[in-house]
Amino acid sequence: MSEQVVRLEVADGIGTIVLDRPKMNALDAQMQRELVAVADEAAERDDIKAVIVWGGERVFAAGADVKEMAEMSYTDMAAHVRLLQRFSRALASIPKPTVAAITGFALGGGLETALCCDFRVVADNAKVGLPEITLGIIPGAGGTQRLPRLVGPAKAKELIFSGRMVDAAEALEIGLADRVVPAAEVLDAAKALVAPFVTGPTQALRAAKEAVDRGLETSLDTGLQIEAQLFSALFATQDQKSGMRSFVDNGPGKATFEGI
Numbered sequence: 281m282s283e284q285v286v287r288l289e290v291a292d293g294i295g296t297i298v299l300d301r302p303k304m305n306a307l308d309a310q311m312q313r314e315l316v317a318v319a320d321e322a323a324e325r326d327d328i329k330a331v332i333v334w335g336g337e338r339v340f341a342a343g344a345d346v347k348e349m350a351e352m353s354y355t356d357m358a359a360h361v362r363l364l365q366r367f368s369r370a371l372a373s374i375p376k377p378t379v380a381a382i383t384g385f386a387l388g389g390g391l392e393t394a395l396c397c398d399f400r401v402v403a404d405n406a407k408v409g410l411p412e413i414t415l416g417i418i419p420g421a422g423g424t425q426r427l428p429r430l431v432g433p434a435k436a437k438e439l440i441f442s443g444r445m446v447d448a449a450e451a452l453e454i455g456l457a458d459r460v461v462p463a464a465e466v467l468d469a470a471k472a473l474v475a476p477f478v479t480g481p482t483q484a485l486r487a488a489k490e491a492v493d494r495g496l497e498t499s500l501d502t503g504l505q506i507e508a509q510l511f512s513a514l515f516a517t518q519d520q521k522s523g524m525r526s527f528v529d530n531g532p533g534k535a536t537f538e539g540i
Contacts, residue, residue, distance in 0.1 A: 286299060286314035293479075305341040306346075312364065313367070323370075331377070332470045338383065341393055342390055343387045361420050365420075369422075372493075378474075380397040382457075384403070399473060399474075402452070402460050403462070404462055481537040483514060518540045519540065
């Protein structure tokens with residue numbers, strides 16, 4: 281049996297999905313399957329309130345395994361692309377705040393993995409991009425859909441059409457990065473970003489993420505209906521009761537939530 285290349289580490293309410301396939305964390309089929317399983321576990325576990333995706337101190341993930349794909353036929357890839365879409369959907373659908381902690385390179389499938397997260401903390405010396413066009417293909421794990429939703433269609437097209445790499449400063453400027461920090465501080469900065477959510481109202485955070493993500497995929501009118509349904513449903517939670525009682529009795533920002 282092959283050695284495991286993706287693992288889930290849990291501490292202080294934060295689940296860290298660790299990519300560990302030296303040297304560059306190339307996203308082969310095994311890693312993609314393990315990402316599905318680990319993302320599903322992180323989504324289900326009650327002791328995990330937020331999630332970090334971390335490739336280690338050297339590199340986040342330098343794309344898909346080109347050697348694995350190079351000789352695939354159309355029929356082969358038509359089957360394999362379902363796995364590409366499945367692992368990225370599994371990450372994107374984790375109903376908790378998620379952040380990608382990016383060091384080194386996040387290229388191709390690596391950047392597509394990061395795009396599945398709610399936030400991206402990027403090392404000041406990192407390089408990110410979607411270079412698939414230089415291989416005669418396009419991104420296949422969500423890059424053509426998630427990148428334009430994040431940075432706008434024109435900038436996304438420029439990056440996808442050229443396949444060029446973006447440094448940390450440009451990534452921050454165009455909204456591809458949320459924070460840029462020294463490389464040695466990336467993981468700690470990612471933990472600091474999501475730490476406040478660990479003690480937050482779990483159901484409300486889940487609803488907020490669902491409202492934003494589903495709303496982006498539909499019309500404004502439908503999005504407002506989604507928001508109204510999720511908003512109303514939160515009045516069945518204990519956190520809504522305790523949160524509002526705390527506001528009335530003690531003022532804002534002093535509630536203690538139980539996640540129910």
